[in-house]
Amino acid sequence: MQKKLIVSAAPYLHNHAATTQRIMLSVVIALLPTAAAAVWFFGGNALMLIVVAVVSAVAAEYIWQKLTHKPVTVSDMSAVVTGLLLAFNLPANAPWWLAAVGSFLAIILIKQLFGGLGQNFMNPALAARAILMLSWTGLMAANVLPHAGQWAAPVALDAVSVATPLTHGATGFTLWQLFYGDVPGMIGETCKITLLLGGVFLLVFRVIDWRIPVSFIATVAVAYFIKTGTLYSMESGAQNVLYQLLSGGLIIGAVFMATDYVTSPITGIGKLIMGVGCGVLLFVIREFSSYPEGCSFAILFMNVLTPLIDRFTGSKPFGFEKQENPAKEAKA
Amino acid sequence: MSLYTRFPGGIHPHEGMNGKPVTAALPIEELRQPARVTIPLLQHIGAPAKALVKKGDSVKMGQKIGEAAGFVSAAVHSSVSGVVVDVQPCVLANGLQAECAIIDNDFKDEWVKRQPVKDPEKLDAKALSELAGEMGLVGLGGATFPYSVKLMPPRTKLDTLIVNGAECEPYLSADHQLMLSKAKEIVEGAKRMQVAFGIEKVYVGIEKNKPDAIELMTKLCEGDPSFIVAPVPVRYPQGGEKQLVYALTKRRVKTGGLPIDKGVLVVNVGSCYALYRAIYEGTPLIDRVVTVGGCVKRPANYLVRIGTPVQWLLDASEGLLPQARMMIYGGPMMGLAINRTDIPVTKGCSGITVLEKKLMPKPESSCIRCGRCITVCPMLLCPSDIDKAMRKSDFETAEKLGAMNCLECGACSWSCPAKRSLTQSCKTCKKVITEKRRQQRQREEAK
Numbered sequence: 001m002q003k004k005l006i007v008s009a010a011p012y013l014h015n016h017a018a019t020t021q022r023i024m025l026s027v028v029i030a031l032l033p034t035a036a037a038a039v040w041f042f043g044g045n046a047l048m049l050i051v052v053a054v055v056s057a058v059a060a061e062y063i064w065q066k067l068t069h070k071p072v073t074v075s076d077m078s079a080v081v082t083g084l085l086l087a088f089n090l091p092a093n094a095p096w097w098l099a100a101v102g103s104f105l106a107i108i109l110i111k112q113l114f115g116g117l118g119q120n121f122m123n124p125a126l127a128a129r130a131i132l133m134l135s136w137t138g139l140m141a142a143n144v145l146p147h148a149g150q151w152a153a154p155v156a157l158d159a160v161s162v163a164t165p166l167t168h169g170a171t172g173f174t175l176w177q178l179f180y181g182d183v184p185g186m187i188g189e190t191c192k193i194t195l196l197l198g199g200v201f202l203l204v205f206r207v208i209d210w211r212i213p214v215s216f217i218a219t220v221a222v223a224y225f226i227k228t229g230t231l232y233s234m235e236s237g238a239q240n241v242l243y244q245l246l247s248g249g250l251i252i253g254a255v256f257m258a259t260d261y262v263t264s265p266i267t268g269i270g271k272l273i274m275g276v277g278c279g280v281l282l283f284v285i286r287e288f289s290s291y292p293e294g295c296s297f298a299i300l301f302m303n304v305l306t307p308l309i310d311r312f313t314g315s316k317p318f319g320f321e322k323q324e325n326p327a328k329e330a331k332a
Numbered sequence: 333m334s335l336y337t338r339f340p341g342g343i344h345p346h347e348g349m350n351g352k353p354v355t356a357a358l359p360i361e362e363l364r365q366p367a368r369v370t371i372p373l374l375q376h377i378g379a380p381a382k383a384l385v386k387k388g389d390s391v392k393m394g395q396k397i398g399e400a401a402g403f404v405s406a407a408v409h410s411s412v413s414g415v416v417v418d419v420q421p422c423v424l425a426n427g428l429q430a431e432c433a434i435i436d437n438d439f440k441d442e443w444v445k446r447q448p449v450k451d452p453e454k455l456d457a458k459a460l461s462e463l464a465g466e467m468g469l470v471g472l473g474g475a476t477f478p479y480s481v482k483l484m485p486p487r488t489k490l491d492t493l494i495v496n497g498a499e500c501e502p503y504l505s506a507d508h509q510l511m512l513s514k515a516k517e518i519v520e521g522a523k524r525m526q527v528a529f530g531i532e533k534v535y536v537g538i539e540k541n542k543p544d545a546i547e548l549m550t551k552l553c554e555g556d557p558s559f560i561v562a563p564v565p566v567r568y569p570q571g572g573e574k575q576l577v578y579a580l581t582k583r584r585v586k587t588g589g590l591p592i593d594k595g596v597l598v599v600n601v602g603s604c605y606a607l608y609r610a611i612y613e614g615t616p617l618i619d620r621v622v623t624v625g626g627c628v629k630r631p632a633n634y635l636v637r638i639g640t641p642v643q644w645l646l647d648a649s650e651g652l653l654p655q656a657r658m659m660i661y662g663g664p665m666m667g668l669a670i671n672r673t674d675i676p677v678t679k680g681c682s683g684i685t686v687l688e689k690k691l692m693p694k695p696e697s698s699c700i701r702c703g704r705c706i707t708v709c710p711m712l713l714c715p716s717d718i719d720k721a722m723r724k725s726d727f728e729t730a731e732k733l734g735a736m737n738c739l740e741c742g743a744c745s746w747s748c749p750a751k752r753s754l755t756q757s758c759k760t761c762k763k764v765i766t767e768k769r770r771q772q773r774q775r776e777e778a779k
Binding site: 004005006007008009010011012013014015016018019020022023073076078116117118119209261262264266267314315316317318319320321 | 339340343345346347502574578584585586587589656657658659660664665666667668669670671685691692693694697698699700701702703706710711712713714717733734737740741745746747749750751753755756759
């Protein structure tokens with residue numbers, strides 16, 4: 001009998017409901033409605049991109065871990081999340097190999113080379129997207145008008161002929177179109193309904209903390225309110241708060257990208273700093289740079305700042321009291 | 333106004349089979365005496381007691397067999413009458429050997445001459461402390477801090493006494509059942525401390541999952557306005573000293589300090605009862621209530637003589653169930669896993685918990701920085717960072733991160749999705765840092 005008893009270190013009870021795999025699985029579940037929306041708006045090519053990105057992300061992780069004789073950890077599903085997020089950041093008419101290259105970059109260059117899960121200093125999907133944007137600018141910038149409910153790949157249009165909601169001076173989209181997702185953009189960022197649904201799911205199951213998404217979106221809202229002074233009006237075009245909130249990659253970034261555990265601060269106050277920082281940077285890039293959209297760069301920048309934020313936001317132990325001034329004590 | 337404040341962090345651990353809901357309803361039964369007891373001379377924090385008996389001596393029940401050696405130390409008494417077989421090192425729950433007196437029971441239960449205190453009402457702090465030292469009292473909540481030290485006349489004025497009946501540890505119901513059967517004695521013991529220290533307010537902190545104990549205690553305390561029974565929320569580690577003090581008085585015990593610094597004395601219900609018996613019966617601490625819960629055929633709360641081997645308790649509970657995989661000396665959050673059954677029950681042992689296969693931890697994976705350990709830490713530490721520092725043997729950083737404040741409650745490890753042994757890392761840091769500080773002191777003294 002004594003032989004089969006296990007001896008280990010306390011505590012002996014564990015929360016079996018919380019495992020890395022379950023956390024990743026719930027993120028995947030939260031992303032699925034958006035995947036469906038992507039296919040609905042952008043057709044079969046979007047589905048192909050999603051499948052290729054996920055499969056190649058998992059394959060990249062598997063191959064790398066086999067080659068380097070590390071334990072294979074693809075079952076933790078983190079590569080699936082990376083693949084999905086990367087696919088969501090591609091335009092609908094991107095070639096399949098772009099998705100595969102992006103996934104390999106995300107998993108090998110950004111994640112595994114820095115030590116694998118938990119060690120990457122940038123969000124892998126976002127960093128890969130940034131590399132793709134700089135390397136294949138033409139392919140990544142191609143904007144495609146959604147054609148809801150049609151299977152055939154949408155016609156690739158000249159980048160100049162279709163204005164995204166954030167191209168300067170664009171006004172052609174109603175608030176409902178922006179919310180529902182019937183606007184040009186990356187396949188996973190247009191449908192705000194499913195993205196917010198996923199966010200609520202993650203918040204309810206306590207997978208993500210409210211601080212980053214709320215402070216991120218609130219900061220952008222405040223910044224645009226100061227700039228435009230309008231919450232929403234038809235005449236103001238893109239120059240109002242709600243239009244800006246529902247355009248571009250803000251929602252997917254705030255809910256799914258900036259909340260990545262590994263690359264965001266670990267303490268509550270740090271998370272608030274991260275959210276506010278992302279919001280300010282997004283506003284600055286949208287307004288003052290040549291890029292129409294700055295969500296990914298804003299988040300990447302804050303990713304890099306995370307270790308610094310963590311360093312200065314560590315909490316004091318319960319019952320911590322400042323040391324009395326020794327000179328003062330001596331007098332007393 | 334709510335009676336309590338919410339302490340930071342905390343968790344709600346799930347139990348396996350035969351957890352608190354089962355053991356809480358089982359009245360205390362006196363366990364049959366074993367033929368032989370093994371009484372360790374080190375059952376407390378501090379220096380081991382000095383043996384007063386040797387091989388061949390016959391001893392009476394309650395006879396002092398070990399004398400406190402040093403300031404922080406406690407006396408040890410024989411729990412049976414009989415003959416000393418030997419005084420030799422034996423393995424204890426922590427896997428280390430310690431000097432033990434092995435006594436063959438003659439089953440006559442011949443008491444040593446016991447002397448109740450003549451004027452219990454007139455006991456002052458000094459007398460209480462001396463009595464506690466003589467009777468071998470230690471904190472029965474698990475820390476086993478000698479009461480001769482704890483009850484010394486304090487430098488600061490005490491204004492609050494907290495009787496700790498929270499019993500937040502999963503599976504255990506020993507304190508719960510003791511409150512149900514010995515409520516009057518517990519209150520009486522607390523009153524003696526209240527009088528001795530001139531304390532104004534006495535709180536009896538009980539977790540809300542013990543409504544019967546709360547009701548009984550409230551009824552008993554009705555006549556005395558200084559006694560307040562405080563039902564506290566069920567949240568682990570609600571019974572932690574600093575957590576309970578904060579919950580009931582809003583006072584934050586200073587890091588590295590004791591509740592006494594803030595004018596609060598915290599006493600476990602079992603210790604209150606032991607003090608009562610020491611005062612009114614002259615009985616030293618020779619037995620305690622032990623919950624046997626989890627994967628055993630018949631879970632129970634036993635009144636056990638100190639020195640009874642674990643096997644004896646398991647036999648009384650008709651053995652382990654086939655799915656049992658882990659046996660724990662104490663509760664599942666702060667106890668010690670054991671794989672042998674000859675280990676004796678000591679003063680600090682509040683339970684034997686047996687866990688089934690499906691509760692066994694999964695293998696560890698990489699930290700994903702989810703921050704759950706920080707959210708649940710009742711001491712507001714960052715266990716994942718301490719763990720990382722420990723793995724690099726960077727104990728200086730660990731100390732800066734406040735590793736010494738760790739309660740070892742296990743909430744971080746419990747909540748970790750990567751199943752990293754964060755609590756163990758904190759414990760390792762504490763051990764190493766303590767040792768380094770000791771060496772530092774020695775070096776300074778040598779100069």
